[in-house]
Amino acid sequence: MAQGKVRDKKVHEAKIFEDVLSLCLSSGGQRAKVARKVEGDVDSSAESPDIRVSIAKRDAIVGIEHFRIDQNIKGGKKDESKDLETSGLMNKRRLEVLEMDDGPDRDAAMFDTVGKAAANYMQHAFDAKPGDLARSLEARLYGTGSGHACKLDTYRRNLSSARASKVETGFLIEIHSDFSGYFINDERGTRRVEKGQAVLPPETFDLLKRVSKDVDWLLLGFYPNVTGEIVDARIIDCREGRFSASCRKQKLTEVELLRIEDGRKRRVGYDHYSPKEDSDQTQIWFYRDDDPMRPFDIANQCVSKTAEALNLARCRKPFAATASIQAGYETVRYAAEKYRGEFSASIVLRLLQGMYPGEACRRYADFGKRYGIASEGNSAIS
Incomplete structure (x- = not known):
């Protein structure tokens, strides 16, 4: 990996850790109580694991590996993020357009770039299923050759030289999702789900429970799909089988999703035009060419x-x-x-x-x- 990309990666990992820790601390109550147990001197310059937190008050070092999961994923064995690909593609196309000479061709190319990228993203968003978040998590944890759960022994070996009586491990999971079309119903009543809000379908929750037996901490940061700041966060204490109790005290639980099942392929198209020839405004609209459900x-x-x-x-x-x-x-x-x-x-x-x-x-x-x-x-x- 090029030096610049390594630097960007480390900065991003440190930001996600700070996001999760700060939000949990500021939330007060049980979230803050748990967060204070992983608060210490942070070293994000290392690899395998990405972040090392030295906690003097507990004479402990916590090695934390970061990874990202998405509700909107591409096909294939790795189940990689479609949102991340879309962001990168749009930025690449934007730079290509900026290098073109001024004129009608540049404007048309710019609108075509935006329309194509957005239509492609909407296509994948329509095709996304609730179970895809679990697929993304399973690939990051247990995927052949790249699963982080399979590397825990390596992380522990790399931490063994630390001057601390306790060596602990954890995962920092950056979760990108959008269940904003849903209404959540729980002990707190009924409310609309916000983009990025903490919603864990049963398959995803079960995978977290499974991996909790192998680590001491799960740091969960919830973000909107493509871009945006952190919306919600939890730090789950998994030590000595505390996962379920820690989730319950922080009101994090599995949520059944009920939706209209539609097996049809929704093809998204786009078009654009300027209302007037001398106008500096252009409208882009999107449409689906599928027939509505009966x-x-x-x-x-x-x-x-x-x-x-x-x-x-x-x-x-x-x-x-x-x-x-x-x-x-x-x-x-x-x-x-x-x-x-x-x-x-x-x-x-x-x-x-x-x-x-x-x-x-x-x-x-x-x-x-x-x-x-x-x-x-x-x-x-x-």
């Missing part, structure tokens, strides 16, 4: 997923649902309180049929107004 298919899935949401809520298990499913859940949840059995699609239909005329439509519309999506039409709740 309303009957959407309705069937909404009903069955609403039943899943009701069952999860009854068991007090956190879940996140897309708008159409959340709207269905909020429409029937109060009527469902009197039902004692397991919910199914037929039970949800029976609950809807048992409401006063127009009540279901009113509650559905109230959901849209409450979250500011009613004016966007029915397509907004999907």
